Amino acid sequence: MSINLDQALQTFIVEARELLEAMEEALLQLESEPGDADAIGAIFRAAHTIKGSAGLFGLDPIVSFTHIVEDVLDRLREGSVAVDARLIAVLLKSSDHMLELIDVVASKGGQLQAPALAREAELRQTLQAYQAPSAAGNDELEVIPDADVGVEQGAAILWHISLRFGLDVFRNGMDPLSFLRFLNTLGDIVTVQTLTDSMPAAEAFDAESCYLGFEIDFHSSATHAAINEVFDFVREDCQIEITQPADSSNTAAQQTGTGLVSQASDHAEQGTAVVAMGELMEDQRSVPRVPAQVSNEKQLASDKQADSKAKDGRYVRVNADKLDELINLVGELVIASAGATLLARTCDNDPLQESTSTVSGLVEEILDGALRLRMIPIGDTFNRFRRVVRDVSQELGKDIELIISGAETELDKTVVEKIGDPLMHLLRNAMDHGIESAEARLAAGKPLKGHLHLNAYHDSGSIVLEIADDGAGLNRDRILEKAQERGLIAPGATLTDQEIYNLIFEAGFSTAQAVTNLSGRGVGMDVVKRNITLLRGTVDLDSKPGQGTVIRIRLPLTLAIINGFLVGIGQSTYVIPLDMVQECIELSEEDRHTSREQGYLDLRGEVLPLVYLRDHFHHDGPSARRQNVVVVRYAEHKAGLVVDDLLGEFQTVIKPLGKLFGALRGISGSTILGSGAVALILDVPALLSQIVQLENRYTANPAQSTATAR
Amino acid sequence: MPLACEILNDTAHVNIDGELTIYTASDLAAQLLPRLGATPQMQIDLSQITEMDGAGLQLLIMVTREASRAGTALTLTGHSKAVLETLQLSGLGTAV
Numbered sequence: 001m002s003i004n005l006d007q008a009l010q011t012f013i014v015e016a017r018e019l020l021e022a023m024e025e026a027l028l029q030l031e032s033e034p035g036d037a038d039a040i041g042a043i044f045r046a047a048h049t050i051k052g053s054a055g056l057f058g059l060d061p062i063v064s065f066t067h068i069v070e071d072v073l074d075r076l077r078e079g080s081v082a083v084d085a086r087l088i089a090v091l092l093k094s095s096d097h098m099l100e101l102i103d104v105v106a107s108k109g110g111q112l113q114a115p116a117l118a119r120e121a122e123l124r125q126t127l128q129a130y131q132a133p134s135a136a137g138n139d140e141l142e143v144i145p146d147a148d149v150g151v152e153q154g155a156a157i158l159w160h161i162s163l164r165f166g167l168d169v170f171r172n173g174m175d176p177l178s179f180l181r182f183l184n185t186l187g188d189i190v191t192v193q194t195l196t197d198s199m200p201a202a203e204a205f206d207a208e209s210c211y212l213g214f215e216i217d218f219h220s221s222a223t224h225a226a227i228n229e230v231f232d233f234v235r236e237d238c239q240i241e242i243t244q245p246a247d248s249s250n251t252a253a254q255q256t257g258t259g260l261v262s263q264a265s266d267h268a269e270q271g272t273a274v275v276a277m278g279e280l281m282e283d284q285r286s287v288p289r290v291p292a293q294v295s296n297e298k299q300l301a302s303d304k305q306a307d308s309k310a311k312d313g314r315y316v317r318v319n320a321d322k323l324d325e326l327i328n329l330v331g332e333l334v335i336a337s338a339g340a341t342l343l344a345r346t347c348d349n350d351p352l353q354e355s356t357s358t359v360s361g362l363v364e365e366i367l368d369g370a371l372r373l374r375m376i377p378i379g380d381t382f383n384r385f386r387r388v389v390r391d392v393s394q395e396l397g398k399d400i401e402l403i404i405s406g407a408e409t410e411l412d413k414t415v416v417e418k419i420g421d422p423l424m425h426l427l428r429n430a431m432d433h434g435i436e437s438a439e440a441r442l443a444a445g446k447p448l449k450g451h452l453h454l455n456a457y458h459d460s461g462s463i464v465l466e467i468a469d470d471g472a473g474l475n476r477d478r479i480l481e482k483a484q485e486r487g488l489i490a491p492g493a494t495l496t497d498q499e500i501y502n503l504i505f506e507a508g509f510s511t512a513q514a515v516t517n518l519s520g521r522g523v524g525m526d527v528v529k530r531n532i533t534l535l536r537g538t539v540d541l542d543s544k545p546g547q548g549t550v551i552r553i554r555l556p557l558t559l560a561i562i563n564g565f566l567v568g569i570g571q572s573t574y575v576i577p578l579d580m581v582q583e584c585i586e587l588s589e590e591d592r593h594t595s596r597e598q599g600y601l602d603l604r605g606e607v608l609p610l611v612y613l614r615d616h617f618h619h620d621g622p623s624a625r626r627q628n629v630v631v632v633r634y635a636e637h638k639a640g641l642v643v644d645d646l647l648g649e650f651q652t653v654i655k656p657l658g659k660l661f662g663a664l665r666g667i668s669g670s671t672i673l674g675s676g677a678v679a680l681i682l683d684v685p686a687l688l689s690q691i692v693q694l695e696n697r698y699t700a701n702p703a704q705s706t707a708t709a710r
Numbered sequence: 711m712p713l714a715c716e717i718l719n720d721t722a723h724v725n726i727d728g729e730l731t732i733y734t735a736s737d738l739a740a741q742l743l744p745r746l747g748a749t750p751q752m753q754i755d756l757s758q759i760t761e762m763d764g765a766g767l768q769l770l771i772m773v774t775r776e777a778s779r780a781g782t783a784l785t786l787t788g789h790s791k792a793v794l795e796t797l798q799l800s801g802l803g804t805a806v
């Protein structure tokens with residue numbers, strides 16, 4: 001009957017971190033809405049759960065510190081303490097400290113460093129100001145703290161503990177002996193007396209009922225509260241009395257919890273006892289802990305269920321590697337199924353074709369489902385930024401509000417993880433350099449409060465993240481100047497505004513007059529762009545001087561599997577991502593001639609630039625008699641890809657090309673067809689940007705010959 | 711939950727093998743308690759006990775008490791490590 005302690009501890013660490021995140025969120029919420037009772041409840045529950053679970057593992061430093069936080073939070077809950085900026089600040093710092101304590105546990109054997117210890121002492125002092133003054137004044141509380149600080153060894157004193165376990169203790173999965181063992185980790189059991197006066201006669205004896213009681217002399221430097229907490233899990237099944245021998249004159253065996261209260265009023269000098277009494281009572285009225293098997297996962301789970309009012313549905317914790325394996329397999333399944341379907345088509349067997357078609361359909365659904373398993377809403381990442389914005393805006397002395405929309409937009413898990421840092425950097429930039437100081441804003445006639453918008457939405461197979469600020473916008477001239485200074489552009493070259501703004505993504509570029517420790521050193525933006533490119537995404541800027549800047553990041557929805565449209569050129573097959581395909585048109589003979597000359601097609605009045613893929617990829621041989629145009633769209637750009645054959649829709653796994661093909665522009669990967677042949681996947685954004693560049697040069701220099709324009 | 715019992719002369723020799731815990735307590739009680747008083751003496755060999763918890767401790771105490779009430783002189787022998795630890799933890803050390 002042994003619990004895998006290490007795994008349980010890992011789970012505790014993960015869940016504690018999540019709880020601390022939730023706690024921080026709720027604290028920020030409380031800051032903007034001091035009356036929010038739900039937020040207060042959420043903060044309290046987070047601290048309470050962490051304390052309880054930490055106690056299970058004997059993590060005294062965490063229990064000890066969290067206890068004070070919990071105490072203050074409880075007073076907040078009752079209304080004995082009011083919400084003010086100072087309280088929020090100290091609670092935020094406390095949650096930071098709790099995170100540090102968790103990290104120490106996670107680093108297995110690490111110790112809390114001196115500066116951290118000093119911080120903790122400071123926090124304790126500040127928190128104590130919010131705690132209940134003891135009946136006899138604060139002196140008692142100050143005298144006793146030696147025993148309070150679980151971090152160092154304090155004065156050990158002799159306690160007397162009386163325990164009378166209830167009948168159902170065994171049935172509820174508890175073992176009285178385990179509590180004795182646990183006590184031994186907090187101090188020394190000097191003497192212990194096992195009492196059996198409750199045992200009935202042999203005929204009435206039920207071996208599965210518990211008739212045991214214990215009288216224990218316990219030598220320890222732990223606080224009353226800490227000792228009390230040892231018995232958290234049996235509180236309802238056991239009569240517990242913890243006293244100091246000095247006034248254990250009343251050791252009547254039948255004392256219950258209420259008995260302790262009356263005792264307390266008699267012995268009011270016991271500062272800690274009074275605090276503890278309150279604590280004892282409160283535990284009894286809190287959410288009754290599930291007394292079943294001491295699996296802490298269950299404990300945390302049941303608390304989490306109470307917590308997750310906001311989160312609908314039940315969750316299953318899945319190892320990310322297993323998920324990847326599954327998706328890999330599904331990918332192979334897609335290819336195999338495609339192969340089967342293809343073979344079925346060659347046979348003249350209708351039932352078989354129908355059957356493979358059904359299989360294909362199901363495989364497609366499994367594919368969608370599997371990919372969706374990896375999707376998580378970006379909201380959590382966005383919400384973490386609230387704290388950042390708050391802290392940074394305070395640091396900068398600017399009043400900045402963060403507005404978030406599209407938090408439910410879902411992204412692949414890996415993408416969410418990797419986009420966090422780039423987003424953070426862009427936000428800091430916007431706050432530091434984008435939004436002006438209060439005076440500048442006033443002078444410009446803008447509202448004092450600066451606004452930052454974080455937005456996420458889906459758009460034609462991509463996901464778009466936007467960061468917009470209503471600051472001063474990008475200084476076009478200064479960027480141009482700096483770029484020329486650094487030789488990033490040839491002198492005399494003309495660039496569009498867009499191109500100039502995008503120069504800030506070049507390495508080492510920064511026009512910030514003042515380099516702060518946040519940004520301005522010029523090592524950020526190019527790294528941001530590189531990280532986004534690694535995710536097969538693109539980033540764009542738009543700015544209006546004096547009004548603000550918008551940064552748009554475009555990311556693919558899925559990284560591994562693609563819905564594609566097959567096209568043929570000669571003997572080769574290419575895949576065009578289906579999401580970007582708008583329509584297909586047959587290229588009539590006469591259109592062919594005109595479009596060849598001009599390089600574009602008249603699509604119902606719209607100008608559609610054409611890319612002759614045959615030429616682009618240098619295929620030999622004459623063009624086919626009949627050609628088709630696949631109209632593709634990415635962001636604001638549209639083009640027509642001229643191909644020979646249209647081969648239909650096709651879903652498959654992307655296989656990356658080897659390093660040998662790294663320099664290949666226009667191809668983003670390869671895939672295996674059902675026939676076993678290899679098809680190359682077109683990198684449509686790259687193709688389109690090539691065209692755009694050509695176009696720009698064309699319009700900038702109309703005198704240039706049409707040889708370059710296609 | 712094997713409880714082997716052999717009666718030699720006027721002593722019942724009992725062997726408990728395995729766990730003496732909540733999982734086995736009920737069964738063991740059902741087998742042990744009726745035997746108390748059946749013989750003038752009983753010797754319980756505890757050397758094969760692998761695990762002991764509060765329920766096991768309680769049973770042992772009960773058996774000890776009942777034996778004297780029923781008139782069987784009880785001896786416990788061969789205390790295994792698990793048994794010794796449990797007895798020490800509960801302060802019963804040499805009492806049982």
